[in-house]
Amino acid sequence: MRLETLAVHAGSRIDPATGAVAPPLYLSTTFERAADGSYPRGYIYTRHSNPNREALEEAVAALEGGAAAMAFASGSAAVFAILQALAPGAHVVAPKELYHGLARLFREIATAWGLSFSFVDMTDPSAVALAIRPETRLIWVETPSNPMLRITDISRIAALAHQAGARCICDNTMATPILQRPLTLGADGVVHSATKYLGGHSDAMGGVVVLKEEDHFARRLREIQITGGAILSPFESWLILRGLRTLPYRMRVHSENAMRVASFLAQHPAVETVHYPGLPTHPGHVVAARQMDLFGGLVSFQVRGGREAAFRVAGQVRLFIRATSFGGPESLIEHRASVEGPGTATPDNLLRLAIGLEHPDDLIEDLDQALRAAVSDIRAP
The missing domain is CATH 3.90.1150.10 (Aspartate Aminotransferase, domain 1)
Structure with missing residues (x-):
């Protein structure tokens, strides 16, 4: 299925109660249990899961070609969760030119958790290779970069990450899956500030992580999403999914x-x-x-x-x-x-x-x- 068709149909279902074509907005924070204590409709509490958030996650995963997706309250919250999923002592290689909000997150907050960072010219694969250590667990890519619009070769950097036993995650906010699909180029995950092009109307804030595999890292990230609680609200999920269609x-x-x-x-x-x-x-x-x-x-x-x-x-x-x-x-x-x-x-x-x-x-x-x-x-x- 082509991207234009996926954008219209991914995560979309006809409402069984009314036949509505546009998805309803599910604002309920809690959901009914059956007499036997089970949850036959699959929903417990909106922090845990919500139909609007699930629809958006399914749609963005489909567009990126990934197996797992988690939606957060902002792009920064999504990156925060990725860093929290790393073990203390892990080393991260990141670009010198990095969205300034993430640079502050990396330098001023994440180091207190026992993470270490090397900032390199990500357009130079040899500089990336030299920065890799035995404890490197993540190579962070931002391409095009903000604001100088420098370009990183995703395939080459992903190959270096895998040789070192690390993950390569690409910030795909600027390009979106319409212009660039990092997972097909070898990256293990992508992150979006959905506030930007995914929502597309300057009226909703959110972040989405998409991973290539439904593996232990995906399960860990989902646990952080649910337990930490920095989830995307139903209304913002609904708005961003609406924007995704176009x-x-x-x-x-x-x-x-x-x-x-x-x-x-x-x-x-x-x-x-x-x-x-x-x-x-x-x-x-x-x-x-x-x-x-x-x-x-x-x-x-x-x-x-x-x-x-x-x-x-x-x-x-x-x-x-x-x-x-x-x-x-x-x-x-x-x-x-x-x-x-x-x-x-x-x-x-x-x-x-x-x-x-x-x-x-x-x-x-x-x-x-x-x-x-x-x-x-x-x-x-």
């Missing part, structure tokens, strides 16, 4: 629009550098073209004139919204270094664009007028 078509437009915007920016005299893996000039383009079907909806670019110029551009836009996140229908612009705070390696003149579903010509016109106004302001005596 994911293939939205990702196509996000990607096509982003390619148009990136190509425009690459020719603009006020732009120093464009970071987008769809451009042939991008250093990871060859690998991205091999492991991705399209190149996604995020574009980063560096403005000539430094931090002041970048803020002027962000301040001049009329259509783009100055806000954090990505994956919704609206286009966003953000100065990443100021969001990430002290210690960031993100260039001070970099702006990240989350390209939405508007007409690309409108987005280009807005960026053009903002760039021209910003450069004019800077050059004025």
